Amino acid sequence: xxxxxxxLGTYNGARFINEQLHxxxxxxxxxxxxxxxxxxxxxxxxxxxxxxxxxxxxxxxxINDGCSNLGACQNFARLMEHSLAPYFAFCDQDDVWxxxxxxxxxxxLLESEIEVGHDVPQLIYGDAVVASESLEVIHASFxxxxxxxxxADAQDVAMVMLGNVAPGCAMLGNAALRxxxxxxxxxxxxHDWWVTMVALSQGKSIQMDQTVLFYRQHGSNxxxxxxxxxxxxxxxxxxxxxxxxxxxxMLDRTTSQARAFASTxxxxxxNATVAGYGRIxxxxxIARKTFLFRNKVRAADWGTFIALMxxx
Numbered sequence: 001x002x003x004x005x006x007x008l009g010t011y012n013g014a015r016f017i018n019e020q021l022h023x024x025x026x027x028x029x030x031x032x033x034x035x036x037x038x039x040x041x042x043x044x045x046x047x048x049x050x051x052x053x054x055x056x057x058x059x060x061x062x063i064n065d066g067c068s069n070l071g072a073c074q075n076f077a078r079l080m081e082h083s084l085a086p087y088f089a090f091c092d093q094d095d096v097w098x099x100x101x102x103x104x105x106x107x108x109l110l111e112s113e114i115e116v117g118h119d120v121p122q123l124i125y126g127d128a129v130v131a132s133e134s135l136e137v138i139h140a141s142f143x144x145x146x147x148x149x150x151x152a153d154a155q156d157v158a159m160v161m162l163g164n165v166a167p168g169c170a171m172l173g174n175a176a177l178r179x180x181x182x183x184x185x186x187x188x189x190x191h192d193w194w195v196t197m198v199a200l201s202q203g204k205s206i207q208m209d210q211t212v213l214f215y216r217q218h219g220s221n222x223x224x225x226x227x228x229x230x231x232x233x234x235x236x237x238x239x240x241x242x243x244x245x246x247x248x249x250m251l252d253r254t255t256s257q258a259r260a261f262a263s264t265x266x267x268x269x270x271n272a273t274v275a276g277y278g279r280i281x282x283x284x285x286i287a288r289k290t291f292l293f294r295n296k297v298r299a300a301d302w303g304t305f306i307a308l309m310x311x312x
Contacts, residue, residue: 004106008034009039012043016218035079063078088173089102095169121198124208128142140211142166186260189254248311
C-alpha cells in the first residue's frame with residue numbers, strides 16, 4: 001500500500017493538466033498512488049492522464065462509477081471513498097505542485113501524529129503562490145492575498161463555518177480524518193471546507209507557513225481565489241445591492257452546511273455555535289444579529305461581514 005493517495009478530480013482539464021502531471025512526477029516523496037475520477041469531461045483530459053501514467057509507470061486507479069457532473073465537492077468525496085492509504089492529498093487538475101510538497105507536509109504530519117496519535121483526525125495545510133494561467137506570480141502568498149482569518153480564528157470551527165481557510169490542493173490529511181469526514185454530506189459547500197471543519201471539530205488542524213504549490217487562476221476555476229478583504233469592502237461600497245445578493249447566497253449555503261455538520265458531529269463545544277448558526281433563521285431579527293456578536297462569529301473580511309449583518 002502506498003503512503004499517500006493523491007486524489008485527482010478532473011473535468012475538462014486538458015488545457016493545463018500536463019503541467020500538474022509533470023509536477024507529480026517530480027515529487028521527491030515517491031511512495032504514492034494516484035486515484036483519478038473524471039466528472040464527465042468532453043475533452044482529452046482522461047486520455048492525457050492515462051498516457052502519462054503508462055509512460056511514467058504510475059500506480060493509478062481510475063474510478064468509473066457511471067456518474068458525471070457531480071461537481072467538485074462530490075467528485076472529491078467519491079475519491080475519498082476509494083482511498084485506502086494512511087494519508088491522502090487532494091489534487092486539482094490545473095495547479096502545479098512544488099517538488100517537495102508531499103515530503104514536507106508528510107514529515108510535519110508524521111511529527112504531529114507522534115504527539116497525539118494516529119487515531120486522531122489530523123489535517124495539515126500549507127500556503128500557495130497565487131498565479132495567473134501562465135503561472136506568472138500574482139501574489140507570493142494565498143493567505144496574505146485573501147486576508148484569511150487570523151491563526152487563532154483559523155483554529156475555531158465556528159469561525160471557519162463562514163469561510164474556508166485553505167484550498168484543498170494545499171492539504172494533506174490522515175486516514176483517521178478521512179474516516180471521520182465520510183460520507184461528505186450533500187449540503188457540504190465544498191469537500192475541503194467540510195474536511196477542515198471536521199478536523200477542527202474532531203481532531204487537529206495544522207497550518208504550515210511554507211508554500212507548497214502554484215495555485216493557478218483562470219476563467220474556468222471551480223471556485224478560485226476568494227476576494228481579498230479590501231476588495232470585498234470596495235465591492236460592497238461600489239455596489240451594495242450586488243454585495244447583499246452575494247451575502248444572501250452565502251447565508252443560505254453556510255447555514256445549510258452548518259445544519260448538516262451539527263447533525264453529523266453533534267453540538268458539543270464550539271459545535272454548539274455551528275448548530276445555532278444553522279438554526280439562525282428561526283430567531284428574531286435582534287436575536288440573529290446578537291447571536292453573531294455574542295458568539296464572536298465574523299467573516300474573514302469586513303465587506304462580507306457588513307453585508308451578512310444586513311441580510312441576516
